[in-house]
Amino acid sequence: EPEVTQTPSHQVTQMGQEVILRCVPISNHLYFYWYRQILGQKVEFLVSFYNNEISEKSEIFDDQFSVERPDGSNFTLKIRSTKLEDSAMYFCASSDQGGNEQFFGPGTRLTVL
Amino acid sequence: QKEVEQDPGPLSVPEGAIVSLNCTYSNSAFQYFMWYRQYSRKGPELLMYTYSSGNKEDGRFTAQVDKSSKYISLFIRDSQPSDSATYLCALMNTGFQKLVFGTGTRLLVSP
DSSP states (O other): OOOOEEEOSEEEEOTTOOEEEEEEOOTTOOEEEEEEEOTTSOEEEEEEEETTEEEEEOTTOOTTEEEEOOSSSOEEEEESSOOGGGOEEEEEEEESSSSSSOEEOOOEEEEEO | OOSEEEOOOOEEEETTOOEEEEEEESOTTEEEEEEEEEOTTSOOEEEEEEESSEEEEETTEEEEEETTTTEEEEEESSOOGGGOEEEEEEEEETTOOOOEEOOOEEEEEEO
């Protein structure tokens, strides 16, 4: 069964460093998303991406964040200058329609020291 | 009032019990209702997806939506220890793409 994959599973970084989280969505899907989940809190929407542009973003997704689809298979989330409060699980998701059924990857645990 | 509210649990039941999990919401514009299952430190797994009101059944799982009461439910019949996980409701407006999640209810099914 096709699935969303994410790398790395765990990323440790120093405050102020840039990180790139990578995702490979399900191959025939057209819509891509990033969510995050701070430990013990709810899953929160960050951004959605369709047709090579951001279609929706939350107030969390500020200028420190960016997304890119550098090729036909990968979808990345970049955090330019990490803060302690960026420590969370980051989930990539994809869907083949306008977001109605979103399938999530296993997540990348980001730890900012 | 929170946009989506969900009792965090934990909810402990014996194997074979019928489980009822619920969410309430405040925004009447929500039209799409999803239930996800999340095992510890894993990604959410889509269980059920419902559009607008009504019931939907898939095996041991039944999802119900009551838009007039802004109340959604997930029922699990013949619960198994492998059903032990956190169950998240997630809602979405028409024309938007972001899912709004509840906090999740932790379910423990004992053998």
